[in-house]
Amino acid sequence: MSTPTQRMKIGDFLLRRLEEAGIRHLFGVPGDYNLTVLQQLHDAKRVKWVGTTGELTASYAADGYARLNGLGALLVTNGVGPLSSINGIGGAYAEHVPVLCIAGSIPLRSIDRGLGMHHTMADGNFDHFLNAYKPVTVAQARITPRNAVIEIDRLIVTAWREKLPVYMEFPSDIAYLEIEVPSAPLVLAEAPSDPERLHSCVAAVAEHLSTAKSPAILVDTDADRFRVAPELMDLASKLQAPVAVINAAKGVIDESFSHYIGIYAGKASEPGVQETIESSDCLLAISYRPIEVTTGDFSASLPTNTIHARAHSLDIGHDNYQAVTLKEVLRGVIDAIPKITHRTSRRVEPAMMTNTHIDAHAKLTQAFYWPAIQSYLRPGDVLYVDNGTSFSLLGLKLPPKCTFIGSINWGSIGYSVGALLGALTAAPDRRHILLIGDGSFQVTAQELSTILRHDHKPAILLINNGGYTIERGYLGKAEPYNDIANWSYANLPKVLCPDTSARSFVVKTGADLQNALSTPNDTLIFVESIMDPCDAPAAVMRSSNIGAELDYGPTGPQHREGLQMRPAVAEMHA
Template structure:
């Protein structure tokens, strides 16, 4: 790799594939998820030869995209490698989910040879119509940037895409034609630096002054956080600001666990009428609310019942709205650091502790397991530092539990793609194998991506998988079809899957039907993978989950919808 001086910048010659792998490594990416295909094998061989990244082959591109998402949530950036057309479109759903959840991942697609594009030659994994831009266009709505890499643009575009993903906290899409990975080009010799562009000095100081003035003059300031507080790395600043102002901090449900729930100023989850009482009072009565990255949809606003105060300040990663003013070219961390320094400390607003829930009566160990007893046991099972996963369904009950300190919550709240959690589990396990990982999933969601359990076992990961087997899509039964066959699924012997998917696996499996069975399973040492299959009644579901589904049906189907027919909707209190 010859280096030379070129117009003041040190450069060197490298193959395009090696440069891409080097840049990924410099960006902090240590693993690449994906599925091999003939168009991406050249890059895979370079990866194998260089040892720069570790390849994690998955059972399909969809779960590769989920894995890259889970990895990025703990690592800061994730990446996957797919092949043209069939692989790219299989991964599209997961990349769209990363876009909806503001997760920075880099989707690299080994695409058809540049020679074929230049000459208009038909190739497999295309539409056979002579148009080679279909998949770039397909990715445009769900990525922050897209590019086809060529020898002429590679040095610039590879850096641009990686930096865009990191700065915007959004996915990007890169097509790498299969015949250029081994071509040498001149590239920068210096390492890629992940850094925000500096703020405009005047805009930054004006924004800090305006925000500090509003917060200092308020008698009831409050802070509301969405997931961007975590994505842009400003949680420590927000907690420091809350402490200095003695101001309550609430989170929307998509940001569960972002604020340490043992923090003295944590007020709970805010979602309109679905809020915890203290959180609703703190947010809706605030005379100066700072909302960070707030993106309201029906599942995060109590079905559109959230009412933010007039004049709410909206802060995003690179812009802040204060009244009529919009401050651009500022970074959120710089703004918050400046505000912390500028506001005076408050000592006369003591935090109001959240009302302690009445302790639940111990469950009868011989009693059949119910959702209520299940979630009571799960809350007692959690410990500081856990990584917790939910999927669409009754596992959303985790949102109502109090988490110990330093837990990480991983879910697809905005996108709501069932099966996301199993792939995300693989990715986050890969990023942080030293932490305890607990997957909370229902049978319906699990069946979508269950095959990825084989990869988890292949890499000797040791998560705790807690699966509810209640015969189908319970959350959908609350919308429509309480007992209709379209919400039923085939029953599996879930607890047997570890040994089926990975013969010789030493996983511990349990099938539990009573409260005592569950307690025994949860007492097992986590020195290997634990799989707990909990059998429950199909009509048993937590009341908040069913209420949300019932209201969701009204929003989805309107006053003429079939949900009004007798006994067609699972409702709270159905189980006797």
């Protein structure tokens, strides 16, 4: 029986498929090569347009949107747009986030005839940007009337299945051409596992875990991307086994869960976690990808008998299982193993930070700031971290149902402002808290205007300490290259949106901070906290100091007197 079809314009078909995939918003910047699709979007009102101040922040917004929505997309124009957004797409690739980057491109007529066009290299080669995106996307295609149905569907499904970004070039002269397209909606579904491989894999994993004396589970970010955190908690409960996360996966496992023990990062682990993970006689590691910032500068050492489970494959010793999906494997293992009742859970309660011993009327310090933020958090919050002293968020205990959004692997400063816009768009009913330093904020501060334009109501908590504090721990404690211009940050909401109802605060003492954080969050809150440039959490400084040794080697300049910030005498108190 033939598949029902209908006639449809190619641009309308693209927008229909985006909507069917659950993408309700499209971020980006208009340009002459994408205006045909934008006009169709405006006419059809199927997908809402969210215009951003630049393509880079559009890619960050699509990333943040995808983390809460499951898929995200942006629309840019040929050449200048893809190259501006490629950093954000590279971050989505590093962080395993499914984003569709659509570039309105030069007309097919110009490609066929070799006609020179603006926003190209003017060298007659029209494949530069497709080639540029190959290292940072899992799939790429230029859409034509002949391949539109196959390639549009392939790119969307591939992004969703692989949890990685894809790149689509959409020539400007094809949007209004009619083609035959499927009438049936697009279905996003995992290909089912090979039955024999699934059965054998489940049996092997279940045997190893159920016979182990001290099984444990270690979670990386793919547990969130592939939505298997509930299965992992079910498995931990049945095994009475501890669960740890790497710092990039903070919040993926509910931190109030009875078997959650904290962050594993080798020697930089939270108390008791390193011993629990490294002494396990059967560790189940979920898509573990070690780099220096997630392993305590390569001090992590997983047991040799670790089971490495990935989205579509699994390793147990010398055995490799392909064509299995992570969710099906975990559900099968949960059903197959007996419930353990005699094992004692090795839960480690993290120490709660407190600032009760610090004078609230004294000059604001990091030691007062982070315990105050801990008290500010509540269940269901969406929390954002950017590179810098805001990494201290990793040391806080998150209430139930919180979501952590960061770019730990990629580490591009300014990411969080664009991601905030995207995630606010995806989940406007949740409370969103951006924790950021002045240096990171200046990279993408203009996107605050879009957040205000759409009347979003996040809490933006900015530390103004005169520059790149985390870099001062690497090199250049007092050197001018780590300094930045001092803005009146708290005034920006009014500058960018004069009629805003946003509430702004300039905070200089602990009491000021407590007053600002007690403000009702019924509108945007912007809190600018003034701190000393050389005041930084000890853990952040130690990490920077070690990072300098890794980056620069024994002959590097970091050993010169006074060139490196070191951990402050005043530690954050537990």
